[in-house]
Amino acid sequence: MITSIIPKLPFIKKDETVQYYLKLGFSVISDYDNYVIVKTGNSEIHFFEFKDLNPNQSDFMIYLRVKNGIDDFYKNLIQNGISIHPNGKLEMKPWKQKEFSLTDPNGTLLTFGQNIQE
Numbered sequence: 001m002i003t004s005i006i007p008k009l010p011f012i013k014k015d016e017t018v019q020y021y022l023k024l025g026f027s028v029i030s031d032y033d034n035y036v037i038v039k040t041g042n043s044e045i046h047f048f049e050f051k052d053l054n055p056n057q058s059d060f061m062i063y064l065r066v067k068n069g070i071d072d073f074y075k076n077l078i079q080n081g082i083s084i085h086p087n088g089k090l091e092m093k094p095w096k097q098k099e100f101s102l103t104d105p106n107g108t109l110l111t112f113g114q115n116i117q118e
Contacts (some may be wrong), residue, residue, distance in 0.1 A: 004044075006044045006046055007045055007046070007062045008022060008045075008046045008048060009045060009046070009047050009048075009052065009060055009062070009104075009106065009108050010047070010049070010050035010060065010106055011036070011047045011048070011049060011053075011106050012034070012048070012049075012050065012053050012105070014034075014036055015051065016105045017036070017104065017105055017106060018031075018036060018038070020082075020104055020105050021038045021063070023080055023082055024037075024102075025040050026039060026045070027039060029044070031049075033049075034048065034049035035047065035048055043064070045062075050106075051075075053078075053106060053107070053109045054107070055103075055105065055106050055107030057107070058106060058109075060107065060109070061108060061109035061111065062108065062109075062110060063104070063111050063112075063113060064111070064113070065112075065115075066113065066114040068114065068115070069114075070090070070091070070098050070100075070112065070113075070114035071090070073112070074100050074112075077102070082102060083103075084100060084101070084102060085100075085101040085102055085103050085109065086093025086114045087101070088100050088101025088102065089113070092116065093113075096115060096116055096117065097113040097114065097116065098113065098114045098116045099111055099112065099113040099114075100112055
């Protein structure tokens, strides 16, 4: 039986990627030369080295579910210098999700969403 799904994403510069995800609230749980694992709560992301990746042509993306506090999380990221995707400002979506998006240093689109029951 499947117990969880863990994305594996590329990195160009490991230190830059790790520092970015630390600002998002993740912590490093495993670190190897060309592989690193970060975690927050029950969620993990694994990263592998891909030095030839062009971040401007990346098609990688993940959706990260936020249980509550998305407004404060969003404000905190902005205050800590994290850039919001130009088309990803915090807003209510028709599918009853409050969402915003970022792009990490490797070109991966990260969309954060909280279920909002109206």
